[in-house]
Amino acid sequence: MTQPGRRQEEIREKAAEWHVRIDSDAMDWDGFAAWLDADPAHRAAYDAVALLDAEIVADREAIRATRPANDATDAIGHGAAATFRPRRVRWWAGGGLAAAAGLAVLATPHVRFPSTAAAVVYRTGPVETRAIGLRDGSRIVIDRNSELALRDGDSPEVEMRGGSAYFDIRHDPARAMVIRAGDYEVRDIGTRFDVIRTPDHLAVAVAEGRVTVAEPGQEGLLVGGGQRVDIAGPGKEATIRRQDADDVASWRDGRLVYDNAPLALVAVDLSRYAGRAVSVDPAVAGLRVSGVLTIGDGSRLVGQIEALLPVKATVEDHRIRLVGTL
Amino acid sequence: MLAEHRPQLIRFFTSRTGDAAEAEDVVQEIWLHVARAGGGPIAHPLAYLHRVGMNITLDRLRERRRRERREQGWTDATTATAGNQAVDEAPSPLAVAEGRERIRALGAAIDKLPPGAARVFRRHKLDGLSHAEIAAELGISRSAVEKHIAVALRHLREALE
The missing domain is CATH 3.55.50.30 (Phage tail protein beta-alpha-beta fold)
Structure with missing residues (x-):
C-alpha cells in the first residue's frame, strides 16, 4: 500500500472510532473538535462515515431482507427483488388485506405502551409551521392549519388531528413511536415521513426508512422510502404510489x-x-x-x-x- | 441550560461543520429542540446538547447532499397512466435498479466483514441492540463493542468506494 493510502486508512479508522463514541456520556468532545480542526480531510472522512452509518440504519430492513436471498440460489429476479416491483394494492378497511404479489405485510403488535407524559396539543395557523423536538432527538414539523397532540413519554405517542406533519424519527428500539390518525395507526422504526389527515383522507409519504400503516390490532401496509399511501373514499381503499423522496413534506420550504x-x-x-x-x-x-x-x-x-x-x-x-x- | 453552554457549543459545531455561520444555525436548532422537548432532567446535559446538535448537523448535511444531487440534473422519469385515483406510478426502472443495487452492495459488504466485527455490527445496526446489550450478549466489554463497530465502518467505507 502506498503511503497516502495508509494515511487515508488511518483517518477513516479514527473517524469511525470517534463516531461510535458519540452516544457515550464519556465522549471527549473537545478531543473530537481538535481532531476535526487538525486537517480538513478529517471532517470529510467523518462526514462520509456518519452518512454511511445513517444510510445503513435507514435501510436496515431492506438490507436484512437481502440476506436470505444471498444464501439462496435464485438471488436475481426472485425473492427480495420482487418487493421492489411496482404494484397496485387494494386494501379495504373492514376486509383485511388483499395484496398483490410482493406486498410485504407486518403484524402490528397489540401492545399499548404505558404513557407517563401529559399530552400537549400543538395547533398552527394559516401562515406558520412549527418544529417540535422530542426528548430522544426526533423531530416533528407541523404544517400550516394543522393540529396534533403529543405525549412525549417513554414511547412517544402522537394523535394526528388534522392537517399535515413531518416526522423525523431517531431509531431507538426502546422508544417506538406510534401516530394515531382516525381509524389508523402509523408505526415506524427510525425514519422520515409526512402524515396528512383530513376528515376523509389519510396519506403517509415516506422519505426514508419504512413505516407500517394499520388499523389497531390489524395487519397493515408496509410503506417504504420513496412511496406514498393514500387511504380514502367510501371503501377506504389504499393506493400506494411512487413519491420522490426529496419532495416529501416540501411544504417545509x-x-x-x-x-x-x-x-x-x-x-x-x-x-x-x-x-x-x-x-x-x-x-x-x-x-x-x-x-x-x-x-x-x-x-x-x-x-x-x-x-x-x-x-x-x-x-x-x-x-x-x-x-x-x- | 443552553446559555451557559452556548460558547462551547458554537466552538464545537464550528469545528464539526468548518463554518461559523453554520454552527450558529445548528446551535439555534439545538435551542429550539431543547425548548420544545421540555421533558425530564437530563443526566449529562452537555453530552446531550452535543448529541442533539450532531443529529441536526447530519440532517443538514444529508439535505444538502440531496439538493446537490438534484441540482446536478438527477431526474427520475415516471410512467404515468391516466385514469382514476387508484392508478400507480411506478418508479423508473433506473431508480429501482440503482436502489436495489445499493442495498445489495451494502448487504454484501456487511457479509464480508471480519467475523467478530460483522456479528457486532449486525446486532447493533440491523437488529437494533444497544452497545450494552451486545456487550452482555457476547460477554465482551463495551469498548470492545465500540472497536468492532469502528472496524466494521472503516471496512464498509473501503468496500463501498
Missing part, C-alpha cells in the same frame, strides 16, 4: 412539489392551506399536476392551479370546488 400527482390529491393540500374545503369535480379529479407551487399565505394556491390546468374554482358556502373549463 414553503413549496409544494408535484410530479404527476392526481388533482384530487393536490386538493387535499389546497384545503389545508386555503383553510376551507377544496373539492374536485370527478370529471377532472384525474388530471395530473406537475410543478412547483408557492404556498405563501395560502390564498393564491388555487389561482396557481387554475393557471396550470384547464380548471376553474367556484365558491359556494365558503367551499371551493374545482371544475373543468374544457
Whole structure:
C-alpha cells in the first residue's frame, strides 16, 4: 500500500472510532473538535462515515431482507427483488388485506405502551409551521392549519388531528413511536415521513426508512422510502404510489412539489392551506399536476392551479370546488 | 441550560461543520429542540446538547447532499397512466435498479466483514441492540463493542468506494 493510502486508512479508522463514541456520556468532545480542526480531510472522512452509518440504519430492513436471498440460489429476479416491483394494492378497511404479489405485510403488535407524559396539543395557523423536538432527538414539523397532540413519554405517542406533519424519527428500539390518525395507526422504526389527515383522507409519504400503516390490532401496509399511501373514499381503499423522496413534506420550504400527482390529491393540500374545503369535480379529479407551487399565505394556491390546468374554482358556502373549463 | 453552554457549543459545531455561520444555525436548532422537548432532567446535559446538535448537523448535511444531487440534473422519469385515483406510478426502472443495487452492495459488504466485527455490527445496526446489550450478549466489554463497530465502518467505507 502506498503511503497516502495508509494515511487515508488511518483517518477513516479514527473517524469511525470517534463516531461510535458519540452516544457515550464519556465522549471527549473537545478531543473530537481538535481532531476535526487538525486537517480538513478529517471532517470529510467523518462526514462520509456518519452518512454511511445513517444510510445503513435507514435501510436496515431492506438490507436484512437481502440476506436470505444471498444464501439462496435464485438471488436475481426472485425473492427480495420482487418487493421492489411496482404494484397496485387494494386494501379495504373492514376486509383485511388483499395484496398483490410482493406486498410485504407486518403484524402490528397489540401492545399499548404505558404513557407517563401529559399530552400537549400543538395547533398552527394559516401562515406558520412549527418544529417540535422530542426528548430522544426526533423531530416533528407541523404544517400550516394543522393540529396534533403529543405525549412525549417513554414511547412517544402522537394523535394526528388534522392537517399535515413531518416526522423525523431517531431509531431507538426502546422508544417506538406510534401516530394515531382516525381509524389508523402509523408505526415506524427510525425514519422520515409526512402524515396528512383530513376528515376523509389519510396519506403517509415516506422519505426514508419504512413505516407500517394499520388499523389497531390489524395487519397493515408496509410503506417504504420513496412511496406514498393514500387511504380514502367510501371503501377506504389504499393506493400506494411512487413519491420522490426529496419532495416529501416540501411544504417545509414553503413549496409544494408535484410530479404527476392526481388533482384530487393536490386538493387535499389546497384545503389545508386555503383553510376551507377544496373539492374536485370527478370529471377532472384525474388530471395530473406537475410543478412547483408557492404556498405563501395560502390564498393564491388555487389561482396557481387554475393557471396550470384547464380548471376553474367556484365558491359556494365558503367551499371551493374545482371544475373543468374544457 | 443552553446559555451557559452556548460558547462551547458554537466552538464545537464550528469545528464539526468548518463554518461559523453554520454552527450558529445548528446551535439555534439545538435551542429550539431543547425548548420544545421540555421533558425530564437530563443526566449529562452537555453530552446531550452535543448529541442533539450532531443529529441536526447530519440532517443538514444529508439535505444538502440531496439538493446537490438534484441540482446536478438527477431526474427520475415516471410512467404515468391516466385514469382514476387508484392508478400507480411506478418508479423508473433506473431508480429501482440503482436502489436495489445499493442495498445489495451494502448487504454484501456487511457479509464480508471480519467475523467478530460483522456479528457486532449486525446486532447493533440491523437488529437494533444497544452497545450494552451486545456487550452482555457476547460477554465482551463495551469498548470492545465500540472497536468492532469502528472496524466494521472503516471496512464498509473501503468496500463501498
